[in-house]
Amino acid sequence: MTAHPPGTCRKSPFRQPNFADRLLPNRLQRQKIPTFIATTLVVGLSFAVTSRFSQAQEKPIKKALKLAFVPKNINNPYNVIETRGALDACKELGAEGKVVGPSEASASSQVSYINTLITQRQNAIVIAANDPNALVPYLKRAMAQKITVVTMDSDTAPEGRSIFINQASSEGIGRGQVELLAKQINAQGEIAILSATPNATNQNTWIKYMQEELKKPEYQGMKLVKIAYGNDEDQKSFTETQGLLQAYPNLKGIISPTTVGVAAAARYLSTSPYKGKVALVGLGTPNQMRQFVKDGTVKEFALWNPADVGYLAAYAAAQLVSGNIQGKESETFAAGKLGTRTIGKDGVVILGPPTVFNAENIDQFDF
Numbered sequence: 001m002t003a004h005p006p007g008t009c010r011k012s013p014f015r016q017p018n019f020a021d022r023l024l025p026n027r028l029q030r031q032k033i034p035t036f037i038a039t040t041l042v043v044g045l046s047f048a049v050t051s052r053f054s055q056a057q058e059k060p061i062k063k064a065l066k067l068a069f070v071p072k073n074i075n076n077p078y079n080v081i082e083t084r085g086a087l088d089a090c091k092e093l094g095a096e097g098k099v100v101g102p103s104e105a106s107a108s109s110q111v112s113y114i115n116t117l118i119t120q121r122q123n124a125i126v127i128a129a130n131d132p133n134a135l136v137p138y139l140k141r142a143m144a145q146k147i148t149v150v151t152m153d154s155d156t157a158p159e160g161r162s163i164f165i166n167q168a169s170s171e172g173i174g175r176g177q178v179e180l181l182a183k184q185i186n187a188q189g190e191i192a193i194l195s196a197t198p199n200a201t202n203q204n205t206w207i208k209y210m211q212e213e214l215k216k217p218e219y220q221g222m223k224l225v226k227i228a229y230g231n232d233e234d235q236k237s238f239t240e241t242q243g244l245l246q247a248y249p250n251l252k253g254i255i256s257p258t259t260v261g262v263a264a265a266a267r268y269l270s271t272s273p274y275k276g277k278v279a280l281v282g283l284g285t286p287n288q289m290r291q292f293v294k295d296g297t298v299k300e301f302a303l304w305n306p307a308d309v310g311y312l313a314a315y316a317a318a319q320l321v322s323g324n325i326q327g328k329e330s331e332t333f334a335a336g337k338l339g340t341r342t343i344g345k346d347g348v349v350i351l352g353p354p355t356v357f358n359a360e361n362i363d364q365f366d367f
């Protein structure tokens with residue numbers, strides 16, 4: 001995942017060169033610091049970097065850890081890819097990984113899985129939360145029994161977990177969606193959002209930033225008329241799309257920040273008179289969206305690799321259980337093929353900037 005076209009998630013920290021690359025050479029040139037001072041600085045800096053890195057490597061990952069993954073719901077292709085990445089990491093870690101979860105994306109249906117995993121004495125529960133608050137008491141109960149809790153994809157309130165693996169900067173995702181749509185409709189006309197469930201932490205955070213972005217003067221011609229919820233169910237998302245187009249005949253565009261929603265909306269549009277007339281952007285998997293890009297229903301959409309979200313979450317959980325990190329800001333940990341990662345504010349670890357897919361690049365991706 002390397003293509004990051006302009007306008008998308010420009011603020012992501014992963015696009016900045018690292019501190020040493022960015023500052024040290026220029027400073028040295030400008031101030032003409034004598035070579036020995038420069039050498040001392042460089043040696044000092046690399047020692048600091050090395051010792052930080054080796055700290056992250058200090059204790060080996062504990063063997064035969066029991067790591068359980070609870071996605072929002074199990075029959076969503078996104079969650080299948082995400083948890084496959086998690087299980088791949090478990091293999092590398094020598095851990096016993098398992099995936100359990102409900103068929104509907106609701107917090108109440110995740111509770112019984114959490115309780116069972118506590119009874120089974122799993123070492124860690126890694127969960128994509130269907131609600132920011134409803135699961136917190138159950139997750140706290142797990143943590144009180146020395147079970148590590150990590151959230152991935154969709155967070156709880158910070159007190160419900162040690163670390164949240166966020167797919168990308170939430171602000172970048174939200175604002176980036178408005179930019180994508182504005183480009184296609186010339187920043188004019190009525191628009192709607194087709195979301196997942198009304199309580200989903202991730203979608204609601206992104207929508208908040210979309211609404212912020214829409215306040216900018218350059219978007220004053222765009223009017224958000226409705227936020228609809230397809231509950232991450234294919235058929236409901238399809239019907240909600242139909243409902244939006246009937247209720248708002250002047251609709252110019254839809255943002256669907258859910259892989260289930262955007263695929264269902266594209267399917268509806270593709271055989272309707274609105275194809276090519278109502279723009280659709282969102283967060284989709286390339287494999288689900290390919291045919292709608294090829295048939296001209298969709299021009300551009302975005303996503304990260306869901307497998308990497310699960311993979312990173314598994315490593316974070318194993319490193320927490322092994323005592324190499326506590327979940328505190330600026331701690332670093334080794335995450336296999338994803339390299340060394342740093343914990344940010346409130347225990348959030350960001351995977352990296354999303355990719356924007358379109359007719360030119362979509363065939364380079366297979367997930």
Ligand code: RAM
Binds near residue numbers: 072
């Ligand atoms: C859906 C889920 C998931 C979200 C993606 C973009 O599959 O709601 O939580 O991250 O869309």
